[in-house]
Amino acid sequence: MSPRELVVLGTASQVPTRLRNHNGYFLSWDGEGILFDPGDGTQRQMVHAGIAASDITRVCLTHFHGDHCLGLPGVIQRISLDQSPRDVQAYFPASGEEYFDRLRSAAPFYDCATITKNPVKGDGIIAETPKFRIEAYGLDHGIEAYGYRLVERDGRRMRPDALRERGIAGPDVAVLQRDGELRGVRLEEVSEPRRGQRFAFVMDTRLCDGVGRLADGADVLVIESTYLAEDEGLAVAHGHLTAGQAARVAADCGVRTLVLTHFSQRYDDPSRFRREAEAVFDGEVVVAEDLTRVRIRG
Numbered sequence: 001m002s003p004r005e006l007v008v009l010g011t012a013s014q015v016p017t018r019l020r021n022h023n024g025y026f027l028s029w030d031g032e033g034i035l036f037d038p039g040d041g042t043q044r045q046m047v048h049a050g051i052a053a054s055d056i057t058r059v060c061l062t063h064f065h066g067d068h069c070l071g072l073p074g075v076i077q078r079i080s081l082d083q084s085p086r087d088v089q090a091y092f093p094a095s096g097e098e099y100f101d102r103l104r105s106a107a108p109f110y111d112c113a114t115i116t117k118n119p120v121k122g123d124g125i126i127a128e129t130p131k132f133r134i135e136a137y138g139l140d141h142g143i144e145a146y147g148y149r150l151v152e153r154d155g156r157r158m159r160p161d162a163l164r165e166r167g168i169a170g171p172d173v174a175v176l177q178r179d180g181e182l183r184g185v186r187l188e189e190v191s192e193p194r195r196g197q198r199f200a201f202v203m204d205t206r207l208c209d210g211v212g213r214l215a216d217g218a219d220v221l222v223i224e225s226t227y228l229a230e231d232e233g234l235a236v237a238h239g240h241l242t243a244g245q246a247a248r249v250a251a252d253c254g255v256r257t258l259v260l261t262h263f264s265q266r267y268d269d270p271s272r273f274r275r276e277a278e279a280v281f282d283g284e285v286v287v288a289e290d291l292t293r294v295r296i297r298g
Helices: 042-049 072-081 094-104 160-165 171-179 209-215 229-238 243-252 271-278
Strands: 004-010 024-029 032-036 058-060 087-093 114-120 124-128 132-138 146-152 155-158 191-194 198-202 220-224 257-261 284-287 293-295
Touching: 004 042, 004 257, 024 042, 024 198, 042 072, 072 094, 087 094, 087 124, 094 114, 114 124, 132 209, 146 209, 155 171, 198 209, 209 220, 209 243, 220 243, 229 243, 243 257, 243 271, 257 271, 271 284
Parallel strands: 032 058, 058 087, 087 114, 198 220, 220 257, 257 284
Antiparallel strands: 004 024, 004 293, 024 032, 124 132, 132 146, 146 198, 155 191
């Protein structure tokens, strides 16, 4: 698996189809493995995708509707069965903590999994590491729901021409990056600022401020597009987006790659979602299928 890659495990909305499993999304990011919204069947989809339970370091639930969380008991039991040594951090809306606890212990099993609960109680940063932070922002879906956003810390990009001019090569480059100076050469002289990459995950919601805050400047935006524009009334009534609305968010927020998913079973032609999105957004559009892989390019 690529150091930074999204694996789509399921793309259906409330009703799965013969071709679309319930939700499930696995983000591989520099040794971290973040599982988003594991719906029913996620464990089997992980087998198809070559993802081990021990690869999971974090689980993020946007809300507690079944198609976004009913796969969690099996995933946790598999983590325990495989005796994964990782402490898995779990994030979910605080109002649903009772549901999380029920899912955590939905059936008897020999429980040796270490799952640390992190109930989300409002907008902002919910986790930080030396390399990135994870933010959560509220969505509009009728029950408490949050989207998630991973933001890599800004860094510097080395300039090969400047390094050659100053005779710095091989292991010395790493020393310069670590110490900031080497033989009188400062890191700033041979590098340039590099904005950290950003990944956003937006599920069941109407248009709201949180959607824009999550999508802002995202290199990859995974976003629900349950309906097409012809059914916008249904989208608003049920707390969802159309493909056109998702694409407009991507265009307005400077998104690089738009990944559409969470499709209603009423549609049998995925190309319609692409056409609707591409009429609004001129970046890369991925109409996700089960087991689609999306590289997160530097």
